[in-house]
Amino acid sequence: MNIAHYAQTRHATKAFDPERRIPEAEIEMLRTLLRHAPSSVNAQPWHFVIAATESGKARVSVSTEAGHTYNTPKVVDASHVVVLCARTAVDDDYLEHLLAQERADGRFPTEEAEARQRATRGFYVGLHRDELGDLDQWAEKQVYLALGSLLLGAATLGIDACPIEGFNREVLDVELGLRARGLSAVVLVALGYRAEADFNAGLPKSRLPEQEVFSDL
Secondary structure (H helix, E strand, O other): OOHHHHHHHOOEOOOEOOOOOOOHHHHHHHHHHHHOOOOHHHOOOEEEEEEOOHHHHHHHHHHHHOOOHHHHHHHHHOOEEEEEEEEOOOOHHHHHHHHHHHHHOOOOOOHHHHHHHHHHHHHHHHHHHHHOOOHHHHHHHHHHHHHHHHHHHHHHOOOEEEEEOOOOHHHHHHHOOOHHHOEEEEEEEEEEOEOOOOHHHHOOOOOOOHHHHOOOO
16 A cells, blocks of 8 residues: 555545445444544543444534534534534543553553553643643544544555544534543544545645755754
């Protein structure tokens, strides 16, 4: 596989074919990509809501109708829409929950290894939660790591995608009851197959030249 090909040819899809659905087997692959996305100290401070039905997409579109109506057709016409959410709190109970999962998965060959993981993750989470006070921003950075995995992975499967920040987060948090679950929406991704009206599909990709974005030491 030439992974660079997919990076060079994927684009933000501006119009989706409402008649085409992503096969369930490929949705399962994308779920696996999201679940296995990297995060700092394996904190996984996220949750993913997948709207696969007309009623589900309609609920998500409530947030685009609130000031971002240009994005509503993308949401309602896509095959699936993913709401990528961040945890609003990463408390000690959650850290112990993570540790228990790692233990069950065989991550710790010794008690000392488990103790090191507890101390390391506790330090970095505590740094953002208690000292710097920027836990929300830190958690959102982890969510965007998952976003990158999803976009590139979708392209390798021939699935079109459009990341969407143009929506009302507060409205969507209320509509989906996210805050009560300790979550907040960060970004949406519409997934499906482009329609003929997708003007962006026919435009050349544009990026700054290599010499401007790389320095070699």
